[in-house]
Amino acid sequence: MNKEDLKFNSKTIHGGQELEKGYGAIMPPIYQTSTFAQVTPGKHKGYAYARSANPTRTALENSLASIENGNYGLAFGSGLAAIDAIMKLFNPGDEILSNYDLYGGSFRLFKEVFEKYGLVFHFINMHDVETIENYITKNTKLIWMETPTNPMLNILDIKAITNIAKEHKLLVAVDNTFATPYLQRPIDLGGDIVMHSATKYLGGHSDTVVGGIVVKEKELANKLYFIQNASGAVCGPMDSFLVLRGIKTLHVRMQRHCENTATIAKFLNQHPRVEKVYWPGFKNHPNHEIAKNQMKYFGGMVSFMPKEGDYNRAIEIIKKLSLFTLAESLGGVESLVGHPASMSHGSMPKEEREKIGIKDALIRVSVGIEDVQDLIKDLENALS
């Protein structure tokens, strides 16, 4: 059976994987080595030096490529290291369009690091797909997007944006961290590059920091591989192993994340002490129709504003929660709560932040896979 013909729920387990040749180990060994013996210079068994390639990392890279329906996967030391590698494809003067409601760390990397080297970023509203063309110049090379967005959970129409990019021969890169390929596969929608913070849902257990890139075209893969090896921000064998193990249960975890989140979003929405709930599953969410077409379910994240909320009220609620731990990050089996204005988007200037709608009272929840009744009890207690 060709492993690439498998359905998604089998690809997470088998996609791109082969049995280990020595003893038939079911999981790839953690090849904790920096180098590999050569018979004569340049003659070896496919691996020479572990920055260039490591068999455990290769197993992860093949898994990533398989679940995203791409042909080539690359694993990095963090999600931001993966984005860093993508940006190194470009030259001074090249222009990049990005959605403005962006992960804070990506925004910081673009503004504070890459602008210094001459890349030009335009942070724009991509909900009005037609207006994107107004920003395209002869120097535009890439459209970067993230959907659902963090933490407002807006949805961008990947296919519509990709169609515009194709007309202008631009590359499209999608940060697929929040959705995961369980919910949406950007390459199937015409995207060129898929990027992941595997730290989140792919790893799924809050035990490692890893990044990933998947592409379809060989030429692009070669360029990225060159950068990965030349810059060296690779992912180690132990971390590769952990993410591989996480991916094997991705479909089961995501299903529960999505179910629990739907229940919690509805609970919050009818709560008298809640002002507004941001979740793309609501019919009155401005991008609900796109979400319905583009995603399998509505994801594991929900944000909300408490009634008469300000900074103090948000912190009061967060402190009263006991099952939801206050922490950065998302996508693990345990529920986490975050305060975007001071945490994930603390690195973004206040005015930029408020333009996106991140007020001081906003609370973001990464819903875990605990029993949802326990989670609701905890929320009820904190709100009352």
Ligand SMILES: *Cc1c(COP(=O)(O)O)cnc(C)c1O
């Ligand atoms: C966490 C995150 C990143 C950065 O990934 P790291 O693994 O923390 O470097 C990028 N994009 C999104 C959407 C994220 O949530």
